[in-house]
Amino acid sequence: MLAMTTPPANVTGHAHDVYKTMLQGGTSMSMNSTTNILAYLFGLCATGLLCLFLTLGAIRKGKLDGIRPWLIIASITYLIVYSLTYYSDISYVETGHDRFFGGWPMPTAWMIYVMWSTPVLFVLIYIFKFRDWILTVEDESRFEELVKARRAAES
Secondary structure: OOHHHOOOOOOOOEOOOOOOOOOEOOHHHHOOHHHHHHHHHHHHHHHHHHHHHHHHHHOEEOOOOOHHHHHHHHHHHHHHHHHHHHHHHHHHHHHHHOOEEEOOEEEHHHHHHHHHHOOHHHHHHHHOOOHHHHHHHHHHHHHHHHHHHHHHHHH
């Protein structure tokens, strides 16, 4: 869809008035509402797809017992953080480049400090729900029985 939209004038630059060897940018693609909407939806879909794949991977014996609410909370949090990061970038472009946090421009700070660390929620779910999600006590016992039976058959 982005390939079919008309880009703003001089988006690739035009000759500078004073320095002819330098290009001067025109209207930013970030100021285009169609571009903003499509880019936001693309990122939202990519982030949502990651959350969906994590959820599909958690299905065990056709069910999501015990882990469903945690995955939903982590997924919604991740989508909200993505939305706030994107909004931060859009507002930074629109209002000027004068807001900083921790030595970084606000959108970069959101990306480094919040967006990057949000998937840790999924890691925490993995750690604390390991016995429910990955290897239950029953599965481990059955595995140990299989190993013993195999060793006995080999000797």
